[in-house]
Amino acid sequence: xxxxxxxxxxxxxxxxxxxxxxxxxxxxxxxxxxxxxxxxxxxxxxxxxxxxxxxxxxxxxxxxxxxxxxxxxxxxxxxxxxxxxxxxxxxxxxxxxxxxxxxxxxxxxxxxxxxxxxxxxxxxxxxxxxxxxxxxxxxxxxxxxxxxxxxxxxxxxxxxxxxxxxxxxxxxxxxxxxxxxxxxxxxxxxxxxxxxxxxxxxxxxxxxxxxxxxxxxxxxxxxxxxxxxxxxxxxxxxxxxxxxxxxxxxxxxxxxxxxxxxxxxxxxxxxxxxxxxxxxxxxxxxxxxxxxxxxxxxxxxxxxxxxxxxxxxxxxxxxxxxxxxxxxxxxxxxxxxxxxxxxxxxxxxxxxxxxxxxxxxxxxxxxxxxxxxxxxxxxxxxxxxxxxxxxxxxxxxxxxxxxxxxxxxxxxxxxxxxxxxxxxxxxxx
Amino acid sequence: xxxxxxxxxxxxxxxxxxxxxxxxxxxxxxxxxxxxxxxxxxxxxxxxxxxxxxxxxxxxxxxxxxxxxxxxxxxxxxxxxxxxxxxxxxxxxxxxxxxxxxxxxxxxxxxxxxxxxxxxxxxxxxxxxxxxxxxxxxxxxxxxxxxxxxxxxxxxxxxxxxxxxxxxxxxxxxxxxxxxxxxxxxxxxxxxxxxxxxxxxxxxxxxxxxxxxxxxxxxxxxxxxxxxxxxxxxxxxxxxxxxxxxxxxxxxxxxxxxxxxxxxxxxxxxxxxxxxxxxxxxxxxxxxxxxxxxxxxxxxxxxxxxxxxxxxxxxxxxxxxxxxxxxxxxxxxxxxxxxxxxxxxxxxxxxxxxxxxxxxxxxxxxxxxxxxxxxxxxxxxxxxxxxxxxxxxxxxxxxxxxxxxxxxxxxxxxxxxxxxxxxxxxxxxxxxxxxxxxxxxxxxxxxxxx
Numbered sequence: 017x018x019x020x021x022x023x024x025x026x027x028x029x030x031x032x033x034x035x036x037x038x039x040x041x042x043x044x045x046x047x048x049x050x051x052x053x054x055x056x057x058x059x060x061x062x063x064x065x066x067x068x069x070x071x072x073x074x075x076x077x078x079x080x081x082x083x084x085x086x087x088x089x090x091x092x093x094x095x096x097x098x099x100x101x102x103x104x105x106x107x108x109x110x111x112x113x114x115x116x117x118x119x120x121x122x123x124x125x126x127x128x129x130x131x132x133x134x135x136x137x138x139x140x141x142x143x144x145x146x147x148x149x150x151x152x153x154x155x156x157x158x159x160x161x162x163x164x165x166x167x168x169x170x171x172x173x174x175x176x177x178x179x180x181x182x183x184x185x186x187x188x189x190x191x192x193x194x195x196x197x198x199x200x201x202x203x204x205x206x207x208x209x210x211x212x213x214x215x216x217x218x219x220x221x222x223x224x225x226x227x228x229x230x231x232x233x234x235x236x237x238x239x240x241x242x243x244x245x246x247x248x249x250x251x252x253x254x255x256x257x258x259x260x261x262x263x264x265x266x267x268x269x270x271x272x273x274x275x276x277x278x279x280x281x282x283x284x285x286x287x288x289x290x291x292x293x294x295x296x297x298x299x300x301x302x303x304x305x306x307x308x309x310x311x312x313x314x315x316x317x318x319x320x321x322x323x324x325x326x327x328x329x330x331x332x333x334x335x336x337x338x339x340x341x342x343x344x345x346x347x348x349x350x351x352x353x354x355x356x357x358x359x360x361x362x363x364x365x366x367x368x369x370x371x372x373x374x375x376x377x378x379x380x381x382x383x384x385x386x387x388x389x390x391x392x393x394x395x396x397x398x399x400x401x402x403x404x405x406x407x408x409x410x411x412x413x414x415x416x417x418x419x420x421x422x423x424x425x426x427x428x429x430x431x432x433x434x435x436x437x438x439x440x441x442x443x444x445x
Numbered sequence: 446x447x448x449x450x451x452x453x454x455x456x457x458x459x460x461x462x463x464x465x466x467x468x469x470x471x472x473x474x475x476x477x478x479x480x481x482x483x484x485x486x487x488x489x490x491x492x493x494x495x496x497x498x499x500x501x502x503x504x505x506x507x508x509x510x511x512x513x514x515x516x517x518x519x520x521x522x523x524x525x526x527x528x529x530x531x532x533x534x535x536x537x538x539x540x541x542x543x544x545x546x547x548x549x550x551x552x553x554x555x556x557x558x559x560x561x562x563x564x565x566x567x568x569x570x571x572x573x574x575x576x577x578x579x580x581x582x583x584x585x586x587x588x589x590x591x592x593x594x595x596x597x598x599x600x601x602x603x604x605x606x607x608x609x610x611x612x613x614x615x616x617x618x619x620x621x622x623x624x625x626x627x628x629x630x631x632x633x634x635x636x637x638x639x640x641x642x643x644x645x646x647x648x649x650x651x652x653x654x655x656x657x658x659x660x661x662x663x664x665x666x667x668x669x670x671x672x673x674x675x676x677x678x679x680x681x682x683x684x685x686x687x688x689x690x691x692x693x694x695x696x697x698x699x700x701x702x703x704x705x706x707x708x709x710x711x712x713x714x715x716x717x718x719x720x721x722x723x724x725x726x727x728x729x730x731x732x733x734x735x736x737x738x739x740x741x742x743x744x745x746x747x748x749x750x751x752x753x754x755x756x757x758x759x760x761x762x763x764x765x766x767x768x769x770x771x772x773x774x775x776x777x778x779x780x781x782x783x784x785x786x787x788x789x790x791x792x793x794x795x796x797x798x799x800x801x802x803x804x805x806x807x808x809x810x811x812x813x814x815x816x817x818x819x820x821x822x823x824x825x826x827x828x829x830x831x832x833x834x835x836x837x838x839x840x841x842x843x844x845x846x847x848x849x850x851x852x853x854x855x856x857x858x859x860x861x862x863x864x865x866x867x868x869x870x871x872x873x874x875x876x877x878x879x880x881x882x883x884x885x886x887x888x889x890x891x892x893x894x895x
Contacts, residue, residue: 052783054782058815065753066457066814067816068797071786071877173820176821215822217876319798320828
């Protein structure tokens with residue numbers, strides 16, 4: 017360790033002083049150095065002399081730890097869904113008397129060849145890694161690259177905010193996404209969603225959700241529909257992405273959307289509640305297992321890093337809205353849709369709401385800062401999520417739109433809470 | 446008696462508590478009075494090097510209020526009068542005649558007599574006026590606005606802080622005399638805040654003429670800002686005065702004896718302190734007076750005050766005018782933890798449970814002065830709010846001050862806090878923002894514009 021310190025101290029002279037050779041890229045050196053060793057600053061000699069051991073690195077690291085169950089499940093289930101889909105395609109071909117389709121191996125599988133018809137746990141993980149690793153690398157590589165560039169331009173220390181965003185992004189896109197689209201999305205969101213506002217702490221919208229929104233509207237074919245939720249190794253003609261040619265499987269919410277008043281039964285015919293809860297379903301990488309999300313939520317709330325108010329308010333908002341909407345729609349003479357006819361708690365099991373409220377809505381920068389504001393904000397995210405799911409004719413899922421909408425209104429919500437505080441103060445006079 | 450329970454806050458469990466044993470410190474060879482402790486004054490020296498002064502003789506006055514003087518805490522020859530830039534008086538050092546075997550002589554001080562205005566002049570002339578501080582802003586009282594109420598603080602919840610109740614044991618007569626003075630100074634009530642179910646309070650609870658309020662809960666339950674907010678929040682335009690129980694005893698001592706109360710009670714604490722305990726010591730003595738010759742050496746920081754709110758002094762520096770406690774902690778120079786942010790860290794003090802020390806809730810921590818992180822823009826994970834028991838939204842207050850929007854900052858509660866009240870926010874902040882400094886900047890700007 018001392019050896020490492022000495023080595024870094026020696027390099028430091030090349031970067032630190034104003035007139036040193038590489039001073040322009042001092043923020044990069046600093047980021048690297050403080051990644052290894054805690055910074056050396058000490059408290060000023062008047063005022064507060066001691067500081068908590070927590071820094072922003074640890075806060076971000078705590079969120080990353082909270083996302084690990086989701087990531088691990090994403091790696092496993094991406095593989096599991098892939099091989100299950102392949103098996104069903106092969107079975108279908110046999111039933112129709114056609115020749116079994118030929119399996120195309122991916123880059124990692126070309127070294128570690130899978131047993132396609134009876135994949136082992138190892139094969140499953142290999143496929144999951146084969147998709148998730150490049151996505152993580154592109155997400156972090158592009159995002160951190162841009163962050164570092166802007167830090168150098170501003171001569172500011174590199175902020176840790178993107179460490180969480182990078183992981184979030186990997187978990188909220190389908191594992192089949194073409195990497196170039198992901199790279200464009202990340203670049204767009206980090207530059208226009210974050211850096212133009214001044215970087216970490218200054219952005220209005222959650223950067224990871226910006227990536228998803230950009231991809232959703234720019235490359236709708238890769239972000240919605242029934243074909244993209246199970247990853248493969250093929251790029252069918254005219255459709256970029258890593259897919260299984262000829263395979264499609266709707267998500268739970270798409271099934272519900274297409275169903276009528278018997279939506280609950282239709283859903284149960286495809287996915288059991290246990291499948292939905294434990295995550296044995298296709299979907300975006302991180303949203304699948306509600307159990308993994310809940311483990312993360314517990315860790316965030318326990319450590320005090322994530323706001324339990326936002327999470328609880330969001331869940332209550334979903335439940336309340338899901339109870340009210342069918343009644344209100346009937347009273348207003350609106351057509352009943354499938355999502356109005358699943359149980360309120362099934363709204364929590366379907367889609368990405370839980371992931372969104374636990375990991376995206378709680379982003380401290382883009383959510384309200386007052387406690388009262390957090391309740392309102394969380395509840396409204398739940399409300400709009402269900403509203404989009406039930407009333408909107410096109411989108412099966414509403415979490416992304418709800419979070420972004422409320423990100424935009426977070427300062428407004430706080431404004432009213434703060435105004436009430438001011439009013440209380442004036443009332444004393 | 447009313448009991449107030451504070452729930453938001455945090456007690457820093459630091460190692461190095463002062464032992465509850467009072468001993469007399471030896472007479473110091475010299476004593477010093479420094480002007481840096483009194484921001485905003487324009488001092489004019491009344492003595493020069495070589496003069497001989499008696500205890501209680503004025504050393505300098507404030508040109509903004511010529512009645513306001515600071516007195517010699519010892520008798521003897523003026524050893525040094527130090528000036529800074531533009532001949533700004535910095536420090537006056539007196540050789541203590543008593544330590545050299547001489548006798549202490551006492552200057553004639555004005556007596557507390559006559560009407561309220563005469564009493565104010567007398568306190569100023571006795572060098573004791575700075576003991577009283579004004580809320581809002583938390584500085585020496587200026588102007589002649591009569592305070593709505595006076596808050597005497599009989600507790601201190603800061604980490605390793607001296608217990609005022611212990612420090613004034615056996616001084617009931619002084620306290621009662623002091624209360625008599627305070628009652629002449631305000632038309633309103635005189636409040637005494639005490640720790641609920643605290644020790645050494647039997648005499649305090651018998652005091653006449655004060656309304657006692659009990660406070661329980663974690664720091665900042667023992668700060669006057671918290672007390673005012675719970676007992677009688679100030680309306681716009683009102684001022685309150687605040688002083689500590691030890692200072693009330695000094696006022697009373699002067700009222701009873703007519704002499705300058707040169708002896709104070711100081712607790713020496715902190716993990717790096719060579720000895721720990723309470724000392725009866727002359728105001729302005731060198732810190733070494735308390736350690737019986739054991740030098741405070743090495744990589745340590747000596748703080749006049751506590752770790753959350755205090756002023757670092759040199760290891761051979763002097764106790765301040767206000768000093769009720771000295772805290773000595775390691776400085777931590779050059780220590781840099783490898784992967785400090787990523788390892789579980791079972792032995793590091795934190796408010797957050799993302800540091801694994803919550804597994805050992807009883808442990809006492811040795812804490813040094815490192816920031817443990819880099820400065821970042823505000824990322825509010827709600828930590829400030831969870832340690833501030835006032836009805837204030839701290840992040841909005843800080844932003845208003847940073848935007849120099851003092852009108853808005855006042856609306857948001859700037860006048861209800863001082864740097865001391867938000868010190869815990871500074872402590873817990875993962876972005877290492879010095880909230881106290883920002884609040885003081887806001888208050889300075891308020892004074893300038895107000």
